[in-house]
Amino acid sequence: DQQVKQNSPSLSVQEGRISILNCDYTNSMFDYFLWYKKYPAEGPTFLISISSIKDKNEDGRFTVFLNKSAKHLSLHIVPSQPGDSAVYFCAASDPDKLIFGTGTRLQVFP
Amino acid sequence: KAGVTQTPRYLIKTRGQQVTLSCSPISGHRSVSWYQQTPGQGLQFLFEYFSETQRNKGNFPGRFSGRQFSNSRSEMNVSTLELGDSALYLCASSSTLGQGTEAFFGQGTRLTVV
Numbered sequence: 452d453q454q455v456k457q458n459s460p461s462l463s464v465q466e467g468r469i470s471i472l473n474c475d476y477t478n479s480m481f482d483y484f485l486w487y488k489k490y491p492a493e494g495p496t497f498l499i500s501i502s503s504i505k506d507k508n509e510d511g512r513f514t515v516f517l518n519k520s521a522k523h524l525s526l527h528i529v530p531s532q533p534g535d536s537a538v539y540f541c542a543a544s545d546p547d548k549l550i551f552g553t554g555t556r557l558q559v560f561p
Numbered sequence: 562k563a564g565v566t567q568t569p570r571y572l573i574k575t576r577g578q579q580v581t582l583s584c585s586p587i588s589g590h591r592s593v594s595w596y597q598q599t600p601g602q603g604l605q606f607l608f609e610y611f612s613e614t615q616r617n618k619g620n621f622p623g624r625f626s627g628r629q630f631s632n633s634r635s636e637m638n639v640s641t642l643e644l645g646d647s648a649l650y651l652c653a654s655s656s657t658l659g660q661g662t663e664a665f666f667g668q669g670t671r672l673t674v675v
Binding site for chain 2 (some may be wrong): 457
């Protein structure tokens, strides 16, 4: 039973455009969410997080939006760059463990 | 500050054997978690240790076990290996438990069971 879902396994975006990665969760008790980026042959690296007391958090080109009523969050990358090409994982804090989605592979092409 | 170190990076074992993977967390971090990554399944939580105590365990069979030492280094052991255990095993460390704590991952150990 997947508590955190990323329904798009892949996304292809042109350089300079916006990338929007989506994530849905089922447990309304989750109140802290994180996004990780993973390159091949490397471990995931932390990108950005959001607490349920907020609906938006920004860090440079990365913005995460949280819609608690819809149990949905999204990661916006603007502008997208080729170096952003990676697999992105959404995770919910449970709180002593992270529950991950299955990931979305983002490809940014010139 | 050194990151999370996992050894070995790659491992090939045969069915029925056992394997031990090692993780050295970031200095000062007392929480170590283990995850299994397989294609299409994302990262599945195995267990979490804090100050040598297992605080949380995922839905994996008893063949998967772990421990943490007084210096916070952790090992995980898989006995009676099965083909389906082939995966990338990731270790993550964090300074504390709980909300608002980001976890830092190692590069992982790629285990292949043949």
